[in-house]
Amino acid sequence: MTGNRILVIAGATASGKSALALQASEILNGEIVSVDSMQLYRDLPIGTAQPSIADRNAIAHHLTGIYELSERSEVFRFCQEADAAIAGIFRRGKVPVLCGGTGLYLKALLYGLDDLPGDRELRAELDAEYDSEAGEKLLHARISTLDPQAFARWKMCRRRLIRALEVFLLTGKSIIELQQGKRQTLRYDTVSFVLERDNSQLKERIAARAGKMLENGWIEETRAAVAKGLFSSPTAHQALGYRQVNDFINGRLTREELLQKIATATWQYARRQRTWFRHQHPEARIIGDDIRTICREFTANR
RNA sequence: GGCGUGGUAGCCAAGAGGUUAGGCGGCGGUCUGCAAAAUCGCUCAGAUCGGUUCGAUUCCGAUCCACGCCU
Numbered sequence: 001m002t003g004n005r006i007l008v009i010a011g012a013t014a015s016g017k018s019a020l021a022l023q024a025s026e027i028l029n030g031e032i033v034s035v036d037s038m039q040l041y042r043d044l045p046i047g048t049a050q051p052s053i054a055d056r057n058a059i060a061h062h063l064t065g066i067y068e069l070s071e072r073s074e075v076f077r078f079c080q081e082a083d084a085a086i087a088g089i090f091r092r093g094k095v096p097v098l099c100g101g102t103g104l105y106l107k108a109l110l111y112g113l114d115d116l117p118g119d120r121e122l123r124a125e126l127d128a129e130y131d132s133e134a135g136e137k138l139l140h141a142r143i144s145t146l147d148p149q150a151f152a153r154w155k156m157c158r159r160r161l162i163r164a165l166e167v168f169l170l171t172g173k174s175i176i177e178l179q180q181g182k183r184q185t186l187r188y189d190t191v192s193f194v195l196e197r198d199n200s201q202l203k204e205r206i207a208a209r210a211g212k213m214l215e216n217g218w219i220e221e222t223r224a225a226v227a228k229g230l231f232s233s234p235t236a237h238q239a240l241g242y243r244q245v246n247d248f249i250n251g252r253l254t255r256e257e258l259l260q261k262i263a264t265a266t267w268q269y270a271r272r273q274r275t276w277f278r279h280q281h282p283e284a285r286i287i288g289d290d291i292r293t294i295c296r297e298f299t300a301n302r
Numbered sequence: 303g304g305c306g307u308g309g310u311a312g313c314c315a316a317g318a319g320g321u322u323a324g325g326c327g328g329c330g331g332u333c334u335g336c337a338a339a340a341u342c343g344c345u346c347a348g349a350u351c352g353g354u355u356c357g358a359u360u361c362c363g364a365u366c367c368a369c370g371c372c373u
Contacts, residue, residue: 076335240338
């Protein structure tokens with residue numbers, strides 16, 4: 001039975017996941033759950049390559065275009081919302097098709113997060129404190145006495161260091177100790193694929209897509225999003241390419257340089273994604289653009 | 303034709319007669335509440351030929367090339 005089974009189609013940006021997920025959803029009577037930290041934002045449909053209105057009318061899409069720029073995205077919150085979306089799809093008797101390239105989100109959703117406390121306010125305070133040089137030193141000193149192990153491990157990684165301190169202040173224990181929980185077990189009956197393409201092909205797709213996005217209104221989208229505070233937003237400001245488009249708008253880049261910069265940044269991102277999927281998703285099977293295999297594997301008894 | 307300046311890795315770009323320049327890019331890795339983030343590692347030189355020297359990418363000469371100025 002495939003009654004409560006989910007399908008996952010992951011992979012690097014511009015590899016063609018969305019199209020595959022769409023086909024799979026049509027064939028398997030599915031609904032799509034986006035696993036993408038940037039497609040979450042309503043005001044960034046073009047630059048983050050959100051599915052078209054037509055596609056979204058044809059197949060229900062969840063967790064796409066639901067946040068304001070001012071909202072912070074977090075793995076924990078994502079998992080809660082994704083779990084809810086998946087539950088809803090099951091209730092409707094349909095197949096959840098998870099599609100996206102945000103590896104951390106996918107892994108957390110599939111394998112679960114350890115039950116650690118979180119306090120956004122506290123984290124924000126610590127983060128603000130970190131901004132000054134004196135504050136940075138102070139925080140380092142604080143963490144190195146409270147949790148020397150975490151300090152040694154993440155000395156160079158601001159966010160993880162802050163999170164470690166946050167958890168320590170909340171629990172009195174080291175995050176390293178609390179994270180011992182094993183997460184080898186999948187939380188869902190999962191059939192999971194990573195869509196791979198060879199380098200030259202992926203590079204071409206990235207460049208072509210960037211060009212198309214610019215033609216389709218990315219520049220206007222950027223103008224509007226910047227006016228709405230994109231660059232001072234907690235998460236969305238990290239979306240790829242908007243800085244560069246803004247530089248173009250302000251005459252700091254030629255159109256050609258813009259395209260080049262976007263393509264390079266996107267390629268680098270794709271490579272980071274590949275590294276992630278190569279090592280963090282033992283459950284996944286590497287696959288080419290092959291909808292038949294996907295459907296066959298999904299419907300097979302196991 | 304003459305004079306001058308310069309030729310350094312895929313690109314940009316320094317200094318020094320013997321010790322890693324650096325940046326970008328490329329490649330590999332890490333990843334538990336901002337992940338399209340953050341972070342670690344690796345990689346690719348000295349236009350050509352000859353000379354000086356224990357040793358030359360660095361000094362000298364010639365050649366080639368580029369740029370500028372002059373005729």
